[in-house]
Amino acid sequence: ETGVTQSPTHLIKTRGQQVTLRCSSQSGHNTVSWYQQALGQGPQFIFQYYREEENGRGNFPPRFSGLQFPNYSSELNVNALELDDSALYLCASSLGGTSADTQYFGPGTRLTVL
């Protein structure tokens, strides 16, 4: 069984640029959630996709957007990057989109914005 994978591992961008992060969910999972983890803090929920539809969103501005594809892989797009966007971005997949479903996390993408 393949776990959650994310790419790239590390990324360096400059302020104002746009970035796309990718996630492949665990086999059999139809739900993907994205989290932002700043240094020394716990992950913060960005949004969740369930069967290609956004299923919930945290307190992040619209420049954070996402997609989920028919194979349940997902992308996180961030436009107009700001210095505070520097963080570890974690993707988690689950069997369903409810609060009861355990989320399994990928290794993350570390984004640095200069």
Added chain:
Amino acid sequence: AQKVTQAQTEISVVEKEDVTLDCVYETRDTTYYLFWYKQPPSGELVFLIRRNSFDEQNEISGRYSWNFQKSTSSFNFTITASQVVDSAVYFCALSEARDTNAGKSTFGDGTTLTVKP
């Protein structure tokens, strides 16, 4: 609003000591789920346990045990006979069944555990 507090920022123990990581949560929902995750230096969050609000039975898994007490809104995690490989950041998380953001988990800020040989 839901909230998770992990008051211990850092804990350092010597190998073979027992250690307890505290987690206190706030929720107005009667149905909710609590989780513990381990985050080693590699960054990946590793799932350890899920507990629903209707199951207050304590659980033991090898050297790990969890104590869930609704009366004090706590879900504490104990590692018995700690090992160097237990060194990591541990996160407690909460999901509410009635949260409109289905599937959203609220995390504490984590406890960094260092086990010294």
